[in-house]
Structures are given as C-alpha cells and as structure tokens.
Amino acid sequence: MTYPILYSFRRCPYAMRARLAIASSGIQVELREIILRDKAPEFLETSPTATVPCLKVGERVVDESLHIMAWALGQNDPENLMQMPTEGYSLMSTYDGTFKQALDRYKYPNKYPEIDPIENRDAASSFIHELEQRLDGNLFGSDPKLADFAILPFIRQFAHVDLDWFSAQPWEKTKVWLQNFKDSDRFAAIMDKYPKWANGDAPTYFPHQD
Ligand SMILES: N[C@@H](CCC(=O)N[C@@H](CS)C(=O)NCC(=O)O)C(=O)O
Structure with a gap:
C-alpha cells in the first residue's frame, strides 16, 4: 500500500494545522521532515511554492495548508471539525x-x-x-x-x-x-520530533502508532 506523502516541518504553524487535521481524520500519511534551510530535492520537485506543508497523493499535489485540512477532513471527519458556521x-x-x-x-x-x-x-x-x-x-x-x-x-x-x-x-x-x-x-501527537528526511530513509508514518 502506498501512503500519501506529507512534507512537513515540526515548528511551522501551517504544517501544524495540516497535521492537526490529518490526525483528527485518522488518515495515515508518510511524513517527511523538511529543514527549511536545506530543503530536500524531492520536496523542491514536488512543491510548486517550495513551502511546507505539501501533500502528495498519487499524482496530485496539495500545496496549501488549508487545502490539506480540507482534503483530510473531506474524507473523514469523526470529530465534526467541518461542522462550523461559514x-x-x-x-x-x-x-x-x-x-x-x-x-x-x-x-x-x-x-x-x-x-x-x-x-x-x-x-x-x-x-x-x-x-x-x-x-x-x-x-x-x-x-x-x-x-x-x-x-x-x-x-x-x-x-x-x-x-x-x-x-x-x-x-x-x-x-x-x-x-x-x-x-x-x-x-502532543502532532509535535513528535523527527529527524530530517532523506531519500532512502525507512518511512515514518504519521500519526505515530505505538
Ligand atoms: N500558504 C502556505 C504557506 C506555508 C508557509 O509559508 N510555510 C513556511 C514555513 S512556516 C515555508 O515553508 N516557508 C518557506 C521557507 O522558509 O523557505 C500554506 O498555507 O501552506
């Protein structure tokens, strides 16, 4: 099975909101930790804006944090996060x-x-x-x-x-x-620390499962 890939950076507030929605949805992704001053070439090839977060689902790229939230919760929203006034x-x-x-x-x-x-x-x-x-x-x-x-x-x-x-x-x-x-x-679940991702690393799944 191939997982959606989330390029993320722990301390980025945009990436945090994406991880919050993904964690709430229960969808598992492969998380690739990006360091902003030394961006992985695979990330630069994926994200048209070279910003985190960036999600790759098959051939589709979702490059805006709010769109990633909507992508996750549009599939599964067990906590009814989307049920809010306009x-x-x-x-x-x-x-x-x-x-x-x-x-x-x-x-x-x-x-x-x-x-x-x-x-x-x-x-x-x-x-x-x-x-x-x-x-x-x-x-x-x-x-x-x-x-x-x-x-x-x-x-x-x-x-x-x-x-x-x-x-x-x-x-x-x-x-x-x-x-x-x-x-x-x-x-706490979205703030786990991950080492910088490099091509060839064993996949890190998010949310982390014990
Ligand atoms: N509109 C984007 C903004 C994301 C953004 O600006 N992320 C910052 C990190 S918090 C970034 O990647 N900046 C690129 C850089 O510093 O090189 C979104 O909502 O996803």
Whole structure:
C-alpha cells in the first residue's frame, strides 16, 4: 500500500494545522521532515511554492495548508471539525491575512527594519480582543472546529514571541484556549520530533502508532 506523502516541518504553524487535521481524520500519511534551510530535492520537485506543508497523493499535489485540512477532513471527519458556521472561514482568512502580517512584523523585526514591532504587536492584539468576545471554550462552543485548529498555531506563535508579556495581558479566555490546546493529547501527537528526511530513509508514518 502506498501512503500519501506529507512534507512537513515540526515548528511551522501551517504544517501544524495540516497535521492537526490529518490526525483528527485518522488518515495515515508518510511524513517527511523538511529543514527549511536545506530543503530536500524531492520536496523542491514536488512543491510548486517550495513551502511546507505539501501533500502528495498519487499524482496530485496539495500545496496549501488549508487545502490539506480540507482534503483530510473531506474524507473523514469523526470529530465534526467541518461542522462550523461559514463565519469560521472568514475568521480563518482574517488570521491568515492581517493578523499574520502583523505577527510577522512583530516576530521578525530584523526582516522589517523600517517597521515598529510594537505597533504591529498592538495591531495583532486587536484581534485577540475580538477573540476574547467570541471564545466560549473554543471559537464555536466547547469543541474545537476547523477554525480553532487553523488559527491556534498562529496564536501560539504570537504568544511565544514574548511569553511573559503575553501572560501578563488580561486575555483570560484566549490564554485558557491556548493552554488547553498546548496541553492536549492532540497537540502532543502532532509535535513528535523527527529527524530530517532523506531519500532512502525507512518511512515514518504519521500519526505515530505505538
Ligand atoms: N500558504 C502556505 C504557506 C506555508 C508557509 O509559508 N510555510 C513556511 C514555513 S512556516 C515555508 O515553508 N516557508 C518557506 C521557507 O522558509 O523557505 C500554506 O498555507 O501552506
């Protein structure tokens, strides 16, 4: 049997969301860990954008993280992640757009020397204020949905730029939402460490089975 191949990078939030959806779906893939500064030639031949995550299913290439989530959950969605209001999709696109832009300018000040990182931290924070109004355990009630898994890796990235600062903010619901995610078995299952993949290695299957 041949498995779909997922090119992934452990710490990439886009790859995390893809792994979250794949783990939820119960589909097994072969995971190939990519190092961004030394990308495997097979990955570069597969991904038209040379970004992770990238999924290869037979001859088909799925190169966008949200499309990989939809691919996995479109086949099997035992946790009903796709059962969310359509508003969830506009939330996802806001976080992928304006929020992520502010996050990058806050997190990587060296890449944007002419831009004030704190102004961008403030811009990103305005989205967290909105989350505070919305959260009720998760974005659409007590159970996580597609939008929770699509957005949480980026909230984690935002928090981890300066965890002391983030922890001192009065964002109680967001902090609990993020902490529950980080403490979850699902998160632990997608954050296993794998060595860099090279052609000829024995396959690594994901999710890992004991
Ligand atoms: N739109 C893509 C973005 C993926 C992306 O930007 N991934 C980053 C890593 S977090 C990447 O591979 N960057 C290429 C590089 O750094 O060379 C998706 O949603 O899958």
